Amino acid sequence: MCRVLGITNFNYAKHARIVARFCQLARTGMVMAEDPPGHEDGWGLAFYRNGELVVRKSGASLLDETDQVIGLLEKARTSPVMILHLRKSAWTNTSSTRHAHPFFLGDTVFFHNGVVYDYQGLLPDITLPGLRADARDTEVFFYHVMSGTTGDLGRDFLATAALIRQKHRFSALNCLFSDSRKLFAYRDYTREPDYYSLHKAYAENSCLVSSEPLDDNLRWEMMAQGEFLAIDPGGGG
Template identity: 30%
Template structure:
Protein backbone atom coordinates (compact mmCIF):
# COMPACT_ATOMS: atom_id res chain seq x y z
CA UNK A 1 0.00 0.00 0.00
CA UNK A 2 1.27 3.49 -0.82
CA UNK A 3 1.66 5.99 2.01
CA UNK A 4 1.18 9.75 2.26
CA UNK A 5 2.81 12.54 4.26
CA UNK A 6 2.02 16.25 4.45
CA UNK A 7 3.00 19.28 6.52
CA UNK A 8 1.22 22.62 6.94
CA UNK A 9 2.88 25.23 9.19
CA UNK A 10 2.62 28.93 9.94
CA UNK A 11 6.19 29.52 8.75
CA UNK A 12 8.68 27.83 6.48
CA UNK A 13 10.02 24.72 8.18
CA UNK A 14 12.51 21.99 7.41
CA UNK A 15 11.06 18.54 6.81
CA UNK A 16 14.01 16.44 7.98
CA UNK A 17 12.42 14.97 11.11
CA UNK A 18 9.19 13.77 9.49
CA UNK A 19 10.81 12.65 6.27
CA UNK A 20 13.48 10.71 8.16
CA UNK A 21 10.81 8.43 9.61
CA UNK A 22 8.62 8.45 6.51
CA UNK A 23 11.55 7.27 4.41
CA UNK A 24 11.47 3.92 6.20
CA UNK A 25 7.98 3.32 4.79
CA UNK A 26 9.73 2.88 1.45
CA UNK A 27 10.83 -0.58 2.57
CA UNK A 28 7.34 -1.91 1.82
CA UNK A 29 6.58 0.67 -0.87
CA UNK A 30 9.69 0.33 -3.07
CA UNK A 31 8.37 1.45 -6.46
CA UNK A 32 8.94 5.19 -6.15
CA UNK A 33 9.08 8.19 -3.87
CA UNK A 34 8.44 11.88 -4.29
CA UNK A 35 8.42 15.14 -2.36
CA UNK A 36 6.74 18.44 -3.28
CA UNK A 37 7.20 21.77 -1.55
CA UNK A 38 6.79 25.50 -2.16
CA UNK A 39 9.91 27.66 -1.69
CA UNK A 40 7.71 30.54 -2.94
CA UNK A 41 4.58 30.62 -5.12
CA UNK A 42 6.07 27.94 -7.39
CA UNK A 43 6.19 24.28 -6.43
CA UNK A 44 9.26 22.05 -6.59
CA UNK A 45 8.67 18.33 -7.14
CA UNK A 46 11.55 15.91 -6.67
CA UNK A 47 10.82 12.24 -7.29
CA UNK A 48 12.37 8.98 -8.37
CA UNK A 49 10.89 5.65 -9.60
CA UNK A 50 12.91 3.68 -7.06
CA UNK A 51 12.92 2.90 -3.37
CA UNK A 52 13.64 5.75 -0.97
CA UNK A 53 15.84 3.33 0.97
CA UNK A 54 19.42 3.80 -0.17
CA UNK A 55 18.53 6.51 -2.68
CA UNK A 56 21.43 8.93 -3.23
CA UNK A 57 18.98 11.62 -4.31
CA UNK A 58 17.01 11.17 -1.10
CA UNK A 59 20.27 11.32 0.87
CA UNK A 60 21.09 14.63 -0.79
CA UNK A 61 17.69 16.09 0.16
CA UNK A 62 18.17 14.98 3.76
CA UNK A 63 21.52 16.77 3.92
CA UNK A 64 20.46 19.92 2.03
CA UNK A 65 19.56 22.53 4.65
CA UNK A 66 17.98 24.98 2.19
CA UNK A 67 14.83 22.90 1.69
CA UNK A 68 12.07 24.69 3.62
CA UNK A 69 8.40 25.43 3.03
CA UNK A 70 5.09 26.03 4.79
CA UNK A 71 3.64 23.06 2.87
CA UNK A 72 5.13 19.67 2.05
CA UNK A 73 3.54 16.69 0.31
CA UNK A 74 5.35 13.34 0.09
CA UNK A 75 4.48 9.88 -1.21
CA UNK A 76 6.01 6.40 -1.33
CA UNK A 77 4.63 4.09 -4.01
CA UNK A 78 3.70 0.45 -4.28
CA UNK A 79 2.68 0.16 -7.93
CA UNK A 80 -0.88 -1.07 -8.52
CA UNK A 81 -1.53 0.45 -11.96
CA UNK A 82 1.11 1.61 -14.44
CA UNK A 83 4.74 0.62 -14.80
CA UNK A 84 7.48 1.68 -12.42
CA UNK A 85 8.49 4.90 -14.16
CA UNK A 86 9.04 8.58 -13.45
CA UNK A 87 5.80 9.50 -15.23
CA UNK A 88 3.83 7.32 -12.80
CA UNK A 89 5.57 8.50 -9.64
CA UNK A 90 3.74 10.83 -7.24
CA UNK A 91 3.32 13.72 -6.54
CA UNK A 92 1.95 15.11 -9.81
CA UNK A 93 1.98 18.82 -10.68
CA UNK A 94 0.02 21.12 -13.00
CA UNK A 95 -0.48 24.89 -13.26
CA UNK A 96 -3.96 26.42 -12.97
CA UNK A 97 -4.76 30.14 -12.68
CA UNK A 98 -1.14 31.02 -11.97
CA UNK A 99 -0.84 28.47 -9.15
CA UNK A 100 1.06 25.20 -9.08
CA UNK A 101 -1.27 22.43 -7.92
CA UNK A 102 0.31 19.28 -6.48
CA UNK A 103 -1.46 15.97 -5.89
CA UNK A 104 -0.70 12.58 -4.32
CA UNK A 105 -3.05 9.61 -3.93
CA UNK A 106 -3.20 6.37 -1.97
CA UNK A 107 -5.76 3.83 -3.20
CA UNK A 108 -7.25 2.58 -6.44
CA UNK A 109 -10.12 4.07 -8.46
CA UNK A 110 -11.99 1.67 -10.75
CA UNK A 111 -13.41 2.68 -14.11
CA UNK A 112 -11.69 6.04 -13.67
CA UNK A 113 -11.95 7.02 -17.32
CA UNK A 114 -15.68 7.59 -16.82
CA UNK A 115 -14.70 10.95 -15.32
CA UNK A 116 -14.43 13.72 -17.90
CA UNK A 117 -11.26 15.63 -18.64
CA UNK A 118 -10.79 19.16 -19.88
CA UNK A 119 -7.54 20.64 -21.09
CA UNK A 120 -5.52 18.77 -18.45
CA UNK A 121 -4.30 15.40 -19.71
CA UNK A 122 -2.34 12.65 -17.93
CA UNK A 123 1.16 11.80 -19.10
CA UNK A 124 1.47 8.47 -17.31
CA UNK A 125 -0.78 5.44 -16.90
CA UNK A 126 -2.08 5.78 -13.35
CA UNK A 127 -5.61 6.32 -12.14
CA UNK A 128 -4.11 8.84 -9.70
CA UNK A 129 -2.81 11.24 -12.34
CA UNK A 130 -6.03 10.85 -14.33
CA UNK A 131 -8.28 11.85 -11.40
CA UNK A 132 -5.93 14.74 -10.63
CA UNK A 133 -6.44 16.02 -14.17
CA UNK A 134 -10.19 15.50 -13.75
CA UNK A 135 -10.23 17.48 -10.49
CA UNK A 136 -8.29 20.36 -12.03
CA UNK A 137 -10.69 20.44 -14.96
CA UNK A 138 -13.61 20.60 -12.53
CA UNK A 139 -11.94 23.35 -10.49
CA UNK A 140 -11.36 25.34 -13.68
CA UNK A 141 -14.91 24.72 -14.86
CA UNK A 142 -16.25 26.00 -11.51
CA UNK A 143 -14.11 29.12 -11.85
CA UNK A 144 -12.26 28.78 -8.56
CA UNK A 145 -9.55 31.42 -8.30
CA UNK A 146 -9.67 32.23 -4.57
CA UNK A 147 -11.00 29.35 -2.48
CA UNK A 148 -14.09 29.89 -0.28
CA UNK A 149 -15.97 27.73 2.23
CA UNK A 150 -18.53 26.97 -0.45
CA UNK A 151 -15.71 25.81 -2.72
CA UNK A 152 -14.33 23.58 0.04
CA UNK A 153 -17.74 21.94 0.43
CA UNK A 154 -18.01 21.52 -3.34
CA UNK A 155 -14.55 19.90 -3.50
CA UNK A 156 -15.54 17.52 -0.71
CA UNK A 157 -18.45 16.41 -2.89
CA UNK A 158 -16.07 15.79 -5.80
CA UNK A 159 -13.84 13.61 -3.62
CA UNK A 160 -16.84 11.65 -2.38
CA UNK A 161 -18.01 11.09 -5.98
CA UNK A 162 -14.59 9.67 -6.91
CA UNK A 163 -14.52 7.60 -3.73
CA UNK A 164 -17.63 5.69 -4.84
CA UNK A 165 -15.48 3.94 -7.43
CA UNK A 166 -12.71 2.70 -5.17
CA UNK A 167 -10.36 3.70 -2.39
CA UNK A 168 -9.23 7.30 -2.03
CA UNK A 169 -6.84 8.94 0.38
CA UNK A 170 -5.34 12.02 -1.19
CA UNK A 171 -3.43 15.25 -0.66
CA UNK A 172 -3.86 18.35 -2.83
CA UNK A 173 -2.29 21.79 -2.56
CA UNK A 174 -2.17 25.06 -4.49
CA UNK A 175 0.64 26.48 -2.34
CA UNK A 176 -1.76 28.35 -0.05
CA UNK A 177 -4.12 25.60 1.08
CA UNK A 178 -3.47 21.97 1.89
CA UNK A 179 -6.43 19.66 1.25
CA UNK A 180 -6.42 16.23 2.91
CA UNK A 181 -9.17 13.70 2.22
CA UNK A 182 -9.66 10.31 3.91
CA UNK A 183 -11.33 7.33 2.27
CA UNK A 184 -15.04 6.80 3.10
CA UNK A 185 -14.36 3.21 4.23
CA UNK A 186 -11.30 4.17 6.26
CA UNK A 187 -8.96 2.45 3.81
CA UNK A 188 -5.32 2.34 4.99
CA UNK A 189 -5.84 5.13 7.56
CA UNK A 190 -5.01 8.82 7.69
CA UNK A 191 -3.78 10.58 10.83
CA UNK A 192 -2.70 14.01 12.00
CA UNK A 193 -0.86 15.63 14.88
CA UNK A 194 -0.58 19.28 15.97
CA UNK A 195 2.72 20.78 17.11
CA UNK A 196 3.23 24.04 18.95
CA UNK A 197 5.63 25.47 21.51
CA UNK A 198 6.53 24.34 24.10
CA UNK A 199 7.50 21.18 22.29
CA UNK A 200 8.03 17.80 23.91
CA UNK A 201 10.38 14.87 23.56
CA UNK A 202 9.17 12.30 21.04
CA UNK A 203 10.22 8.83 20.01
CA UNK A 204 10.51 8.18 16.29
CA UNK A 205 8.48 5.01 15.71
CA UNK A 206 10.63 3.52 12.95
CA UNK A 207 13.92 4.69 14.46
CA UNK A 208 15.57 3.64 17.69
CA UNK A 209 15.98 7.00 19.38
CA UNK A 210 14.18 9.88 21.05
CA UNK A 211 14.47 13.54 20.09
CA UNK A 212 13.65 16.73 21.99
CA UNK A 213 11.62 18.88 19.61
CA UNK A 214 12.24 21.92 21.82
CA UNK A 215 15.89 21.84 20.80
CA UNK A 216 15.26 21.85 17.03
CA UNK A 217 12.03 23.83 16.58
CA UNK A 218 11.51 27.59 16.32
CA UNK A 219 9.47 28.79 19.36
CA UNK A 220 6.99 30.48 17.00
CA UNK A 221 6.42 27.39 14.89
CA UNK A 222 2.89 25.91 14.85
CA UNK A 223 1.22 23.50 12.51
CA UNK A 224 0.18 20.00 11.51
CA UNK A 225 1.77 16.82 10.25
CA UNK A 226 -0.48 14.39 8.35
CA UNK A 227 0.51 10.80 7.61
CA UNK A 228 -1.05 7.52 6.60
CA UNK A 229 0.25 6.01 9.83
CA UNK A 230 1.68 7.82 12.89
CA UNK A 231 5.39 8.59 12.68
CA UNK A 232 6.13 9.41 16.33
CA UNK A 233 5.04 8.61 19.89
CA UNK A 234 2.88 11.75 20.00
CA UNK A 235 -0.91 11.47 20.30
CA UNK A 236 -1.95 11.27 16.63
CA UNK A 237 -5.64 11.59 15.79
CA UNK A 238 -7.49 9.73 13.05
CA UNK A 239 -9.40 11.44 10.27
CA UNK A 240 -13.09 10.56 10.15
CA UNK A 241 -13.77 8.30 7.14
CA UNK A 242 -14.97 10.43 4.23
CA UNK A 243 -13.64 13.63 5.81
CA UNK A 244 -11.99 16.56 4.07
CA UNK A 245 -9.76 18.80 6.17
CA UNK A 246 -8.40 22.05 4.73
CA UNK A 247 -5.38 23.77 6.28
CA UNK A 248 -3.80 27.16 5.70
CA UNK A 249 -0.66 28.47 7.40
CA UNK A 250 -0.71 25.65 9.92
CA UNK A 251 -4.36 26.10 10.94
CA UNK A 252 -7.49 24.10 10.14
CA UNK A 253 -9.88 26.37 8.23
CA UNK A 254 -12.44 23.78 7.16
CA UNK A 255 -13.64 20.36 8.30
CA UNK A 256 -16.40 18.52 6.48
CA UNK A 257 -17.23 16.71 9.72
CA UNK A 258 -16.51 17.45 13.35
CA UNK A 259 -14.12 15.24 15.32
CA UNK A 260 -15.28 13.13 18.23
CA UNK A 261 -15.13 14.95 21.56
CA UNK A 262 -15.15 13.70 25.12
CA UNK A 263 -17.68 15.18 27.56
CA UNK A 264 -14.89 17.20 29.14
CA UNK A 265 -13.85 18.58 25.76
CA UNK A 266 -17.45 19.54 25.01
CA UNK A 267 -17.79 21.34 28.36
CA UNK A 268 -14.57 23.30 27.96
CA UNK A 269 -15.34 24.14 24.33
CA UNK A 270 -18.78 25.43 25.34
CA UNK A 271 -17.26 27.50 28.15
CA UNK A 272 -14.82 29.12 25.72
CA UNK A 273 -17.49 29.67 23.05
CA UNK A 274 -19.98 31.31 25.42
CA UNK A 275 -17.46 33.56 27.12
CA UNK A 276 -17.58 37.21 25.96
CA UNK A 277 -13.82 37.42 26.49
CA UNK A 278 -10.84 35.20 25.82
CA UNK A 279 -10.52 32.40 28.36
CA UNK A 280 -7.33 31.46 30.18
CA UNK A 281 -6.16 28.00 31.12
CA UNK A 282 -6.31 29.11 34.75
CA UNK A 283 -9.99 30.08 34.37
CA UNK A 284 -10.84 26.69 32.86
CA UNK A 285 -9.08 24.90 35.70
CA UNK A 286 -11.01 26.95 38.24
CA UNK A 287 -14.41 26.71 36.49
CA UNK A 288 -14.37 22.91 36.42
CA UNK A 289 -12.23 22.28 39.54
CA UNK A 290 -9.64 20.51 37.43
CA UNK A 291 -5.93 20.11 38.20
CA UNK A 292 -4.05 22.48 35.90
CA UNK A 293 -2.32 19.57 34.14
CA UNK A 294 -5.67 17.96 33.36
CA UNK A 295 -7.09 21.23 32.02
CA UNK A 296 -3.92 21.64 29.95
CA UNK A 297 -4.43 18.21 28.37
CA UNK A 298 -8.00 19.11 27.36
CA UNK A 299 -6.78 22.36 25.78
CA UNK A 300 -4.06 20.49 23.90
CA UNK A 301 -6.62 18.11 22.41
CA UNK A 302 -8.92 20.98 21.37
CA UNK A 303 -5.95 22.77 19.78
CA UNK A 304 -4.99 19.62 17.91
CA UNK A 305 -8.53 19.24 16.58
CA UNK A 306 -8.41 22.82 15.34
CA UNK A 307 -11.44 23.93 17.37
CA UNK A 308 -9.69 26.62 19.41
CA UNK A 309 -6.81 29.05 18.94
CA UNK A 310 -4.46 30.77 21.33
CA UNK A 311 -4.71 34.55 21.40
CA UNK A 312 -1.85 36.06 19.40
CA UNK A 313 -1.44 38.79 22.03
CA UNK A 314 -0.29 36.26 24.64
CA UNK A 315 3.32 36.51 25.72
CA UNK A 316 3.39 32.91 26.93
CA UNK A 317 3.20 29.50 25.29
CA UNK A 318 -0.07 27.60 24.97
CA UNK A 319 0.65 25.40 28.02
CA UNK A 320 1.06 28.34 30.45
CA UNK A 321 -1.78 28.81 32.93
CA UNK A 322 -1.98 32.41 31.70
CA UNK A 323 -2.41 31.41 28.05
CA UNK A 324 -5.79 32.49 26.63
CA UNK A 325 -8.01 30.90 24.01
CA UNK A 326 -11.00 31.47 21.77
CA UNK A 327 -12.90 29.29 19.29
CA UNK A 328 -11.53 29.01 15.75
CA UNK A 329 -13.58 31.56 13.70
CA UNK A 330 -13.84 29.52 10.44
CA UNK A 331 -15.31 26.58 12.39
CA UNK A 332 -17.75 28.46 14.64
CA UNK A 333 -20.87 27.47 12.71
CA UNK A 334 -19.92 23.81 13.04
CA UNK A 335 -18.99 24.29 16.69
CA UNK A 336 -22.33 25.97 17.40
CA UNK A 337 -24.16 23.14 15.71
CA UNK A 338 -22.20 20.63 17.75
CA UNK A 339 -22.97 22.43 21.00
CA UNK A 340 -26.64 23.07 20.06
CA UNK A 341 -26.21 26.78 20.58
CA UNK A 342 -28.56 29.33 19.12
CA UNK A 343 -26.17 32.18 18.32
CA UNK A 344 -27.74 35.32 16.89
Protein backbone atom coordinates in the same frame (compact mmCIF):
# COMPACT_ATOMS: atom_id res chain seq x y z
CA MET B 1 -1.41 1.76 -2.33
CA CYS B 2 1.05 4.10 -0.71
CA ARG B 3 2.28 5.95 2.36
CA VAL B 4 2.00 9.74 2.55
CA LEU B 5 3.22 12.55 4.80
CA GLY B 6 2.24 16.21 4.73
CA ILE B 7 3.52 18.99 6.99
CA THR B 8 2.55 22.66 7.11
CA ASN B 9 5.14 25.25 8.11
CA PHE B 10 7.80 22.65 7.40
CA ASN B 11 11.16 23.33 9.01
CA TYR B 12 13.86 20.76 8.37
CA ALA B 13 15.64 21.53 11.63
CA LYS B 14 12.45 20.63 13.53
CA HIS B 15 11.08 17.87 11.31
CA ALA B 16 14.21 15.99 10.21
CA ARG B 17 13.54 13.02 12.51
CA ILE B 18 9.95 12.68 11.30
CA VAL B 19 11.10 12.75 7.67
CA ALA B 20 13.73 10.09 8.40
CA ARG B 21 11.18 7.85 10.10
CA PHE B 22 8.77 8.26 7.21
CA CYS B 23 11.47 7.27 4.72
CA GLN B 24 11.90 4.00 6.62
CA LEU B 25 8.26 3.14 5.87
CA ALA B 26 9.50 2.19 2.41
CA ARG B 27 10.72 -0.95 4.20
CA THR B 28 8.58 -1.20 7.34
CA GLY B 29 5.28 0.50 6.47
CA MET B 30 2.02 -1.35 6.97
CA VAL B 31 0.77 -3.36 3.99
CA MET B 32 -2.47 -5.20 3.31
CA ALA B 33 -2.66 -8.83 4.41
CA GLU B 34 -2.16 -10.32 0.95
CA ASP B 35 0.69 -8.01 -0.07
CA PRO B 36 4.46 -8.45 0.27
CA PRO B 37 6.27 -5.95 2.52
CA GLY B 38 7.62 -2.67 1.28
CA HIS B 39 6.58 0.50 -0.56
CA GLU B 40 9.43 0.56 -3.05
CA ASP B 41 7.78 1.31 -6.41
CA GLY B 42 8.80 4.96 -6.45
CA TRP B 43 8.68 8.12 -4.38
CA GLY B 44 7.78 11.77 -4.77
CA LEU B 45 8.46 15.01 -2.93
CA ALA B 46 6.84 18.43 -3.24
CA PHE B 47 7.50 21.70 -1.45
CA TYR B 48 7.47 25.43 -2.18
CA ARG B 49 10.57 27.60 -2.50
CA ASN B 50 10.14 31.36 -2.80
CA GLY B 51 6.50 30.76 -3.68
CA GLU B 52 7.24 28.31 -6.50
CA LEU B 53 6.44 24.61 -6.51
CA VAL B 54 9.40 22.22 -6.47
CA VAL B 55 8.72 18.57 -7.38
CA ARG B 56 11.13 15.66 -7.42
CA LYS B 57 10.10 12.06 -8.04
CA SER B 58 11.57 8.73 -9.02
CA GLY B 59 10.51 5.23 -9.99
CA ALA B 60 13.22 3.74 -7.78
CA SER B 61 12.98 2.70 -4.14
CA LEU B 62 13.43 5.52 -1.67
CA LEU B 63 15.62 3.16 0.34
CA ASP B 64 18.21 3.62 -2.41
CA GLU B 65 17.67 7.37 -2.81
CA THR B 66 16.97 8.67 0.69
CA ASP B 67 19.99 10.97 0.43
CA GLN B 68 18.29 12.82 -2.43
CA VAL B 69 15.23 13.63 -0.32
CA ILE B 70 17.27 14.58 2.73
CA GLY B 71 19.58 16.75 0.63
CA LEU B 72 16.70 18.61 -1.03
CA LEU B 73 14.89 19.29 2.24
CA GLU B 74 18.05 20.21 4.12
CA LYS B 75 18.87 22.75 1.41
CA ALA B 76 15.30 24.08 1.24
CA ARG B 77 15.22 24.44 5.05
CA THR B 78 11.60 25.64 5.21
CA SER B 79 8.39 25.50 3.20
CA PRO B 80 4.77 26.47 3.94
CA VAL B 81 3.75 22.98 2.77
CA MET B 82 5.81 19.82 2.27
CA ILE B 83 4.40 16.48 1.04
CA LEU B 84 6.28 13.18 0.66
CA HIS B 85 4.95 9.96 -0.91
CA LEU B 86 6.03 6.31 -1.05
CA ARG B 87 4.47 4.23 -3.81
CA LYS B 88 3.31 0.61 -3.83
CA SER B 89 1.93 0.24 -7.33
CA ALA B 90 -1.43 -1.35 -8.06
CA TRP B 91 -0.72 -1.33 -11.81
CA THR B 92 1.75 -3.59 -13.61
CA ASN B 93 4.76 -2.10 -15.41
CA THR B 94 4.30 1.37 -13.91
CA SER B 95 7.19 1.53 -11.43
CA SER B 96 8.68 4.54 -13.18
CA THR B 97 9.27 8.23 -12.67
CA ARG B 98 6.47 8.88 -15.15
CA HIS B 99 3.89 7.20 -12.90
CA ALA B 100 5.35 8.16 -9.52
CA HIS B 101 3.32 10.64 -7.50
CA PRO B 102 2.81 13.56 -7.34
CA PHE B 103 1.06 14.93 -10.38
CA PHE B 104 0.96 18.68 -10.72
CA LEU B 105 -0.29 21.60 -12.79
CA GLY B 106 1.03 25.08 -12.08
CA ASP B 107 1.37 25.39 -8.30
CA THR B 108 -1.18 22.66 -7.55
CA VAL B 109 0.22 19.26 -6.58
CA PHE B 110 -1.68 16.02 -5.89
CA PHE B 111 -0.90 12.76 -4.08
CA HIS B 112 -3.27 9.80 -3.67
CA ASN B 113 -3.33 6.52 -1.71
CA GLY B 114 -5.82 4.00 -3.05
CA VAL B 115 -7.11 2.70 -6.36
CA VAL B 116 -9.97 3.89 -8.58
CA TYR B 117 -10.51 0.69 -10.54
CA ASP B 118 -12.74 2.06 -13.31
CA TYR B 119 -11.06 5.45 -13.64
CA GLN B 120 -11.64 5.47 -17.40
CA GLY B 121 -15.22 6.53 -16.66
CA LEU B 122 -13.90 9.90 -15.46
CA LEU B 123 -12.26 10.72 -18.78
CA PRO B 124 -15.27 12.27 -20.61
CA ASP B 125 -15.56 15.05 -18.00
CA ILE B 126 -11.92 16.14 -18.25
CA THR B 127 -11.59 19.43 -20.12
CA LEU B 128 -7.93 20.26 -19.48
CA PRO B 129 -5.41 19.39 -22.20
CA GLY B 130 -2.26 17.44 -21.48
CA LEU B 131 -3.50 14.13 -20.07
CA ARG B 132 -1.40 11.40 -21.66
CA ALA B 133 -2.81 8.15 -23.04
CA ASP B 134 -0.94 6.03 -20.48
CA ALA B 135 -2.38 7.91 -17.47
CA ARG B 136 -3.59 5.73 -14.60
CA ASP B 137 -6.17 6.36 -11.91
CA THR B 138 -4.45 9.01 -9.77
CA GLU B 139 -3.48 11.21 -12.70
CA VAL B 140 -7.00 10.95 -14.16
CA PHE B 141 -8.46 11.70 -10.71
CA PHE B 142 -6.29 14.83 -10.51
CA TYR B 143 -7.18 16.07 -13.99
CA HIS B 144 -10.86 15.60 -13.19
CA VAL B 145 -10.46 17.75 -10.07
CA MET B 146 -8.60 20.40 -12.05
CA SER B 147 -11.38 20.40 -14.66
CA GLY B 148 -13.82 21.56 -11.98
CA THR B 149 -15.76 24.73 -12.60
CA THR B 150 -16.03 26.43 -9.21
CA GLY B 151 -12.55 27.97 -9.11
CA ASP B 152 -12.19 26.62 -5.56
CA LEU B 153 -9.76 23.69 -5.33
CA GLY B 154 -11.32 22.21 -2.21
CA ARG B 155 -14.85 22.32 -3.60
CA ASP B 156 -13.78 20.89 -6.95
CA PHE B 157 -11.97 18.05 -5.19
CA LEU B 158 -15.01 17.20 -3.07
CA ALA B 159 -17.20 17.19 -6.17
CA THR B 160 -14.91 14.68 -7.88
CA ALA B 161 -14.68 12.55 -4.72
CA ALA B 162 -18.48 12.51 -4.45
CA LEU B 163 -18.79 11.42 -8.08
CA ILE B 164 -16.32 8.58 -7.56
CA ARG B 165 -18.12 7.44 -4.40
CA GLN B 166 -21.48 7.42 -6.18
CA LYS B 167 -20.61 5.96 -9.58
CA HIS B 168 -17.23 4.23 -9.47
CA ARG B 169 -15.40 1.39 -7.77
CA PHE B 170 -12.48 2.27 -5.52
CA SER B 171 -10.45 0.97 -2.61
CA ALA B 172 -9.61 4.36 -1.09
CA LEU B 173 -9.54 8.06 -1.92
CA ASN B 174 -6.97 9.15 0.65
CA CYS B 175 -5.38 12.32 -0.72
CA LEU B 176 -2.93 15.04 0.20
CA PHE B 177 -2.73 18.04 -2.11
CA SER B 178 -1.84 21.72 -2.10
CA ASP B 179 -2.15 24.93 -4.10
CA SER B 180 0.70 26.59 -2.12
CA ARG B 181 -1.82 28.41 0.07
CA LYS B 182 -3.24 25.39 1.92
CA LEU B 183 -2.58 21.74 2.63
CA PHE B 184 -5.67 19.66 1.90
CA ALA B 185 -6.21 16.16 3.30
CA TYR B 186 -9.06 13.71 2.71
CA ARG B 187 -9.74 10.17 3.88
CA ASP B 188 -12.26 7.70 2.47
CA TYR B 189 -12.13 3.95 1.85
CA THR B 190 -14.24 0.88 1.04
CA ARG B 191 -11.89 -1.75 2.52
CA GLU B 192 -8.87 -2.25 4.80
CA PRO B 193 -9.42 0.77 7.10
CA ASP B 194 -6.30 -0.07 9.12
CA TYR B 195 -4.18 0.21 5.98
CA TYR B 196 -6.00 3.13 4.36
CA SER B 197 -5.39 5.32 7.39
CA LEU B 198 -4.55 8.99 7.79
CA HIS B 199 -3.48 10.39 11.15
CA LYS B 200 -3.26 14.07 12.06
CA ALA B 201 -1.19 15.76 14.74
CA TYR B 202 -0.22 19.29 15.72
CA ALA B 203 3.17 20.53 16.89
CA GLU B 204 3.79 24.21 17.56
CA ASN B 205 2.62 25.98 14.37
CA SER B 206 2.62 22.87 12.16
CA CYS B 207 -0.05 20.36 11.24
CA LEU B 208 1.17 16.89 10.27
CA VAL B 209 -0.87 14.34 8.32
CA SER B 210 0.61 10.87 7.88
CA SER B 211 -0.45 7.37 6.91
CA GLU B 212 1.20 6.16 10.12
CA PRO B 213 2.18 7.87 13.40
CA LEU B 214 5.84 8.88 13.26
CA ASP B 215 6.64 10.43 16.65
CA ASP B 216 5.52 9.05 20.01
CA ASN B 217 5.80 12.51 21.54
CA LEU B 218 2.92 13.81 19.40
CA ARG B 219 -0.77 13.13 19.91
CA TRP B 220 -1.90 11.48 16.68
CA GLU B 221 -5.60 11.27 15.90
CA MET B 222 -7.08 9.09 13.16
CA MET B 223 -9.01 11.09 10.58
CA ALA B 224 -12.61 9.93 10.30
CA GLN B 225 -13.99 8.38 7.14
CA GLY B 226 -15.04 11.23 4.86
CA GLU B 227 -13.10 13.82 6.85
CA PHE B 228 -11.70 16.72 4.83
CA LEU B 229 -9.07 19.17 6.06
CA ALA B 230 -8.08 22.50 4.51
CA ILE B 231 -5.14 23.72 6.58
CA ASP B 232 -3.85 27.26 6.18
CA PRO B 233 -0.17 27.46 7.22
CA GLY B 234 -0.80 31.07 8.19
CA GLY B 235 -3.50 30.03 10.64
CA GLY B 236 -6.43 31.40 8.69
CA GLY B 237 -8.44 28.16 8.88
